[in-house]
């Protein structure tokens with residue numbers, strides 16, 4: 130399955146004789162697009178192949194015509210058919226560079242392609258030996274394709290949320306699922322959806338289905354990254370049997386069928402898939418199967434921002450069974466696509482993933498509009514909905530024992546942080562009762578209570594840990610002055626090497642910290658909303674690929690991002706709300722792996738920490754303190770001080786150069802000859818002596834500071850009591866530990882330990898001394 134998000138369009142091949150081609154006007158969709166190789170510079174690495182595929186088209190001329198509706202684009206293509214269709218969208222000219230520079234505003238689509246391996250033969254998927262290979266999944270009777278995918282991804286057993294949600298979802302129940310971050314919620318709702326769609330498609334087949342296939346499942350996600358991730362995750366279940374074929378094929382019956390198109394992987398495996406396809410076609414030419422490319426059995430696509438409306442429509446028109454979308458972009462498309470609106474009205478599955486975040490991203494209105502389409506009877510302000518009429522499907526619905534009608538919409542709401550109150554209200558479908566002086570119900574309450582659950586009593590599965598803490602997460606904190614946070618962070622990074630995600634509350638903070646990290650020789654990458662999407666993904670990729678890398682991020686990275694192997698999360702600033710703390714921590718300790726979080730808390734943030742933990746039903750003292758060798762910390766402070774000076778000096782030199790260049794360029798543009806008093810040129814020749822001296826001095830100062838920093842960084846950081854000259858002397862001999870490789874590589878004399886293994890319990894705070902008069906006893910009036 131291929132994914133396409135960008136596009137490169139050639140209007141006409143140079144040198145093509147225009148007159149010879151018989152041209153007709155076509156829409157962008159009707160042109161004969163061909164996939165072209167992705168340039169190396171556009172390679173974002175594993176997991177993000179979805180973001181850019183290129184297409185080109187030959188023998189097409191683009192012409193602009195003025196109409197009453199404004200300027201429109203027409204495509205003149207050499208073709209046999211003589212038709213003229215108006216293409217109204219200027220976006221059809223979008224090319225790759227526009228896509229990159231357009232940042233957040235443009236839309237991207239991850240979508241199935243017809244020329245990739247498809248699972249058309251899923252009806253012939255060989256039986257899977259679930260008894261022996263996946264005994265823990267046996268009871269769910271998954272479709273063989275899903276069993277194979279689960280096996281290929283080495284998911285030996287369902288996670289607790291999956292184990293609870295799957296049977297209920299397969300009974301047709303609506304589900305409100307709350308489980309810790311990284312606990313496999315995506316498949317908890319994804320597997321039941323794919324199970325039903327694969328089973329239905331296996332029975333009915335797809336090739337014969339006429340017209341546009343309707344969207345059966347809609348998954349709404351709050352961020353572009355999360356939506357792409359969900360779609361990739363689900364696609365992996367439809368395709369990823371590659372690993373199985375190579376590693377464990379001998380265990381699986383009818384192994385030869387693993388190389389059928391049904392079992393091809395996506396993403397990295399695509400190249401292999403193509404080769405295999407070539408072989409397939411060479412061996413099966415008689416059947417002609419390789420030539421005809423029917424649509425995939427079940428297709429998953431994400432509409433998340435990044436490309437033209439034309440392309441999105443084209444993807445949808447090919448038929449998408451599971452649509453993963455962010456609400457804003459989806460609503461834009463629905464407004465222009467009545468057919469899609471109809472399909473949303475007749476969905477089989479509706480999923481809200483990280484619903485609470487969707488409100489924060491400001492998509493309330495769009496999400497509300499989309500949800501209205503899914504209601505049986507649009508209702509006012511959360512009023513109780515009417516019961517189902519039974520007219521929804523062509524088949525008479527059957528009552529299940531829970532009162533759910535077969536074929537009805539099933540709604541799944543999942544998050545790691547849905548409040549207990551909201552869960553109860555969702556279940557009862559009640560607005561919280563308003564009492565006098567009550568705060569208004571939250572926007573999220575309002576929104577979710579608009580959901581028209583078909584299930585009289587949606588199942589609530591809440592297996593979120595008490596206080597939001599994942600069992601494999603070790604938390605800690607350091608109380609320090611705000612001005613010392615850099616030093617503590619530096620200390621942490623050297624003391625406990627590992628992949629570390631540092632959350633800051635402002636982009637300015639990231640911009641300040643980044644050069645410091647660079648000067649201190651730490652591999653750090655930024656991630657925030659002002660970076661172009663391309664850069665964001667690139668940095669994420671570098672972070673994944675670099676050992677001990679540091680990602681400096683705002684809360685844009687707090688939810689849903691499933692970056693494997695994040696060892697540590699550092700809250701450089703305390704998050705503003707409790708769920709922010711839970712979700713940030715959730716980027717580590719995922720899928721039962723160990724993880725560690727450190728909260729850097731300045732004195733003025735302590736109240737916030739107390740409130741935040743209080744709302745999670747916890748106390749400040751529960752979070753142990755990270756031990757710090759103050760002797761070494763002082764040495765690190767000296768390094769940081771020097772690095773700051775270098776940064777300031779460099780900044781000054783850069784600023785001066787920039788100003789000189791600006792003056793020169795402006796003068797040239799205005800055709801003004803600058804007075805000799807002005808130092809205009811950037812080259813040394815034309816500049817005045819004092820100016821040259823000044824900048825030379827600044828550059829020399831920077832160079833000297835840099836040399837000083839280099840020297841300081843080269844000096845080993847030695848813990849107190851350790852002799853580096855004679856490793857068997859000093860107050861502690863480190864010879865044996867050195868030989869055993871037990872020592873930290875950055876800090877001489879400290880043991881190599883994982884973060885979290887040497888924590889000290891937090892100090893109990895003394896209760897504030899009561900005011901004196903409290904202790905003075907009334908002794909009555911003297912006689």
Ligand SMILES: Nc1ncnc2c1ncn2[C@@H]1O[C@H](COP(=O)(O)OP(=O)(O)OP(=O)(O)O)[C@@H](O)[C@H]1O
Pocket residue numbers: 283284285286287288291308309310311312313314315316544545688689690691715719720
């Ligand atoms: N049964 C399983 N066994 C092992 N790993 C699994 C299983 N199911 C999913 N995973 C893996 O666990 C990781 C986390 O899954 P997922 O992203 O669905 O978590 P989540 O609960 O949605 O997290 P968040 O709340 O942060 O969005 C993914 O890398 C996924 O591949």
